[in-house]
Amino acid sequence: MVIVGGGMAAARACINLRANDYAGTITLVSEETLLPYDRPPLSKASIVDEAAHAPVLLLDDSIVASLKVDLRLGHPATAINRADQSITLSDGSTIAYAKLLLATGAKPRKLNCPGGEHALTLRDHKDTVVLRQKFGPGKKIVVIGGGFIGLELASSASKLGCTVTLIEAQPRILMRGVPEAIAKIVHDAHVAAGVTMIIGTGISHITESAVHLTDGRIIAADTVIAGIGASPEIKLAADAGLAIENGIACNAQMQTSDPNIYAAGDCASFPHQQMEGKRIRLEAWRSAQEQAATAAVNMLGGDKAHTNVPWFWSDQYDLSLQIAGSAELGPNTITRIPAEGALVLFHMADDGTIKGVSGIGLGNSIGRDVKIAEILIAKSTRPSPEILADASQPLRALLKG
Amino acid sequence: MTQWIDACAKDDVAEEDVIRFDHAGRTFAIYRSPDDKFYATDGLCTHEKIHLADGLVMDNIIECPKHNGRFDYTTGVAKGAPVCVNLKTYPIKLEGTRVFINIA
Numbered sequence: 215m216v217i218v219g220g221g222m223a224a225a226r227a228c229i230n231l232r233a234n235d236y237a238g239t240i241t242l243v244s245e246e247t248l249l250p251y252d253r254p255p256l257s258k259a260s261i262v263d264e265a266a267h268a269p270v271l272l273l274d275d276s277i278v279a280s281l282k283v284d285l286r287l288g289h290p291a292t293a294i295n296r297a298d299q300s301i302t303l304s305d306g307s308t309i310a311y312a313k314l315l316l317a318t319g320a321k322p323r324k325l326n327c328p329g330g331e332h333a334l335t336l337r338d339h340k341d342t343v344v345l346r347q348k349f350g351p352g353k354k355i356v357v358i359g360g361g362f363i364g365l366e367l368a369s370s371a372s373k374l375g376c377t378v379t380l381i382e383a384q385p386r387i388l389m390r391g392v393p394e395a396i397a398k399i400v401h402d403a404h405v406a407a408g409v410t411m412i413i414g415t416g417i418s419h420i421t422e423s424a425v426h427l428t429d430g431r432i433i434a435a436d437t438v439i440a441g442i443g444a445s446p447e448i449k450l451a452a453d454a455g456l457a458i459e460n461g462i463a464c465n466a467q468m469q470t471s472d473p474n475i476y477a478a479g480d481c482a483s484f485p486h487q488q489m490e491g492k493r494i495r496l497e498a499w500r501s502a503q504e505q506a507a508t509a510a511v512n513m514l515g516g517d518k519a520h521t522n523v524p525w526f527w528s529d530q531y532d533l534s535l536q537i538a539g540s541a542e543l544g545p546n547t548i549t550r551i552p553a554e555g556a557l558v559l560f561h562m563a564d565d566g567t568i569k570g571v572s573g574i575g576l577g578n579s580i581g582r583d584v585k586i587a588e589i590l591i592a593k594s595t596r597p598s599p600e601i602l603a604d605a606s607q608p609l610r611a612l613l614k615g
Numbered sequence: 616m617t618q619w620i621d622a623c624a625k626d627d628v629a630e631e632d633v634i635r636f637d638h639a640g641r642t643f644a645i646y647r648s649p650d651d652k653f654y655a656t657d658g659l660c661t662h663e664k665i666h667l668a669d670g671l672v673m674d675n676i677i678e679c680p681k682h683n684g685r686f687d688y689t690t691g692v693a694k695g696a697p698v699c700v701n702l703k704t705y706p707i708k709l710e711g712t713r714v715f716i717n718i719a
Contacts, residue, residue: 527681534681581679585683610631
């Protein structure tokens, strides 16, 4: 078994292959020199918390030894040779595979405006080290993009005393996948923290010291960061002739168009039962774990369809946001207010089936409600709208019967 | 050393639920299982130190409200990603309507 990647999906695949009693060789190939590490902290704790500066390894030396993983770090895979079932690394060596897992992740999109090369991006631990050095009291940080990475970096920069401006071209932040009422709470938290939010305005060009907006405004910047989304890392797969469709196209078993090659995590798209069979690609931490687990079972001869309800979270300031399922499939909203300043929205289909849930609140105030909703979504139930809306009635009751 | 601390009333914990108990600068989670037994563990998830009392109890499992780490609260055993470090458990005894935890 050969696994290409250095993130969560790659790490979980190693663990899950062994958990499923696979006793043969596992070779992990990563272009990074670090062992696979956890990426969510890169925009948050790894920047603001000195105690968390070191990468959080998902596979440390002792786990690697106990799982008997052969490591090939620091040499990216450069080609897949499907005919003889091998991959070539940048040092010219080749590794044969019976089954190959591509867990190559996604890379930040680059700004295509003039001067876009001045903007830093965040993908790996090296990027975090660079950003950490740029942040500090009074530093003028301009973040372009009101998605999760941009907002989390704005939150981290603000916590470190920077003067932060966030620019979003869309009419509001978090346009993709987050309901407006919840995006508003996030927006207000940034404003309360002193971040200047410039919404609905595009970028004209960027210089070494400023961001020029389409409306003529000039925002001085010591550092410009672009968080404008990520594109799946498909080059290896595409060069090898694998089907590509918003990522490396897989079936529900996380198998690519080559039956000996699987994909998992941010790089992979697959048809999802919960999404009415629609092809989706998830850039989410838990999804990467779950897809790797599915792929591992199937690489060993299983036939498991991936049906896990998508779930993700974001932490900004003291707020925790969690979303599960699909808001898109549930046009009717039921609102629950579990605590002051917290909000949980249930996204219901016309027939009363719960399709998605979106929650935000201080600390852990919404985790339990979102979890229960996720269980209900997985079971395609039609929970009582009265109980969903009434925070004095625990949602747990909906799990019975 | 045995140090039994009066933590709560039995009725403070609903069946298949969990509450938080703080004592002498430490924090714990006290569980009542579906078969009406009581258990206690350290309060914070071993992953990112989130309090488990805000999590969901399902059968013998507590799930962390933050990142879905799961533990068997009757044994403290971590049940897979993202948690890999087990949770410390503490003995419980019941006297009348009260729940005592041995935190020594």
